[in-house]
Amino acid sequence: MKYKNLNKYAFPDKEGRFGEFGGKYVSETLITALEELEKVYAKVKKDKSFQEEVIKDLNDFVGRPSPLYFAERWTKKLGGAKIYLKREDLNHTGAHKINNTVGQVLLAKKMGKKRVIAETGAGQHGVATATVAARHGLECIIFMGEEDIERQALNVYRMKLLGAEVCSVDSGTKTLKDAMNEAMRDWVTNVEDTHYIIGSVAGPHPYPEIVRDFNSIVGKELKIQSKKEFGKYPDIIVACVGGGSNAMGIFHPFIKETKTKLVGVEAGGSGVKSGKHAAPLSDGKVGVLHGMKTYLMQDKNGQILSTHSVSAGLDYPGVGPEHAYLRDIGRVEYQSATDQQALKSFHDLTKTEGIMPALETSHALAYVNKIAPKLPKSKTIVINLSGRGDKDMFTVAKEDGMTL
């Protein structure tokens, strides 16, 4: 453990940094928009009526609070620590992503923006954005890599039904990072009337802070629920990490609660040693991409490497800057799970608990599958069940050698 005292943990600092990470590495044209966002956000953070509006939508539109569920049969099967699931899969649109978009769309309206744009990988953030745009009557454009459009046809159709325009991105690796490049290009062109709803705790300041705060509802609820359910905070909290928004949402309220161990699980793809993965915290170097300084998968010339993961939502070469900082100070432990381990856990949870998890989430499950049997029954583990797996049917079927 490298950290000494976390009582004063209050990041980002005034420059938008988490230690050396974060910042605002964007083109000059976007600076004004970021500063405006920063100003408006600082204001609404203290504005009671705005916060009440967010809470009202989280309750009535999203369906919060999400339950804390005891996975009794899976616990018995693994024979060790008690396993609980924080059921973000039960949210409206089926994942934690809506927590952020519900808040950001209200921010967009506060700034008088008529148009929202977003990038998406698996399509969950795209759907969550299209959903709130429909609810508020805003124009909505979603950027999605050509390859992901093929992988996630169902979500593409959902977005279209919700009235969003889905723009296919065919540059670079044709996945999430390129969708983000294209969203940035749109934003710089339409900066006056457009709000960019970034979907993860990534990008330039103040996005990592905003997205974290809106997702922190997950950790805040867990604090109350765990006390009620088992009389204390969890011993271990586990979440999957791509950009890292669901993990940051559940971790952040617990950062100062150092008795609770926090574990983030990255996408190990074919294995971290194979080089075919999406685990920059396990096997990356510090660099600058998408407006932030953070750990990145890159070669010696600073070119961003293409990533590999069975889950489109984790298929990203970077990670939110606060995760980079929490890794370096040792407050959060970062592990990885391979495609195969994640797929196995997908099936395990589906058959044992009747809950079909997203492939992203399955990475967190795979880690718990490994450690729970070694821990005593008195210990409690909470997994952020960040999304449901319906969207992954085609991928799972394909991996299992089936055609639907």
Add this chain to the structure above:
Amino acid sequence: MTRLEKVFNKKETKNKVLVTYTVAGDPNLGSSKKILNDLIASGADILEIGVPFSDPMSEGPVIQKAHERALKKNIEFKDILNLCRQIRIKNKNIPIVLMGYMNSFLSLKNKLAKELNQAGVDGVIVVDLPYDESKSFFNNLKKENIDLIRLISPTTDSIRLKKMLASSSGYLYYVSLKGITGAELKNFNEVKNKVKKIKSLTNLPVVVGFGIKDASTAKKMASFSDGIVVGTKIIDFIEKKSTPKISNFTKSLKKAINSYG
């Protein structure tokens, strides 16, 4: 006097400055070198050489593809430095400015400024390094007399502009539109007013770029600035495999910008 100062020093030359942008290694290193030498021969006053990057966020489709073509040839930073060195051997005076993204420059770590200097590079433009994040980078480059060229955009307000001007050198690059390279330039008067405003606050030369694709626009832009930058249109010739046309196009630009008023 630095090479950049010499080019802009109006006592020596009454000419407006023509800045060209091409991507190093597009379509390959050999052609890249030939194109750069042709540009010099046809009137380019400053060479902006793009450092190809996997995620060129501020570029329009034409320049994006140029980055991709160069990366397909596995262009590395050391190749780009070599290319600069070769240009420098033949031409002692032409200023060379590398333009790229922060992660590429970071890859050279603390050797960057020295390597740039040794390769005969005069300045650097880092698209995703705004003033706010640039202090130590600027100071490191200064030690080796490398100018950090600032980009100023239509959204830069005057308070911010004044702060930026306090740590600027070489020249200023006014981005004529809110958008990506090669986009449609719509509001000519807005550009004119903004450039006038900048010039009232500084003695540094101001060049205008983004969206200039023909001689007549170039001429208009040069009438109130110190020079213009043309990239997309030149790269368009490379993409269409008609590089021989670049020389005549460059000559036409040069002629146009010096026939203002």
